[in-house]
């Protein structure tokens with residue numbers, strides 16, 4: 122179940138995330154953490170939203 126709150130400063134299209142605003146393409150958190158799984162990141166695909174949490178159900 123997502124949330125109705127949309128943080129207009131954080132656009133997001135990851136609908137599988139529990140923090141996604143189910144009504145619009147935004148995150149519902151006040152702040153997110155972005156990181157990387159690469160030793161030497163060179164493109165956006167190297168970065169990850171570390172605040173991602175799999176939506177239940």
Ligand code: SF4
Nearest residue numbers: 133138140141148170
């Ligand atoms: S926590 Fe990250 S992946 Fe989840 S809705 Fe927010 S920005 Fe998107």
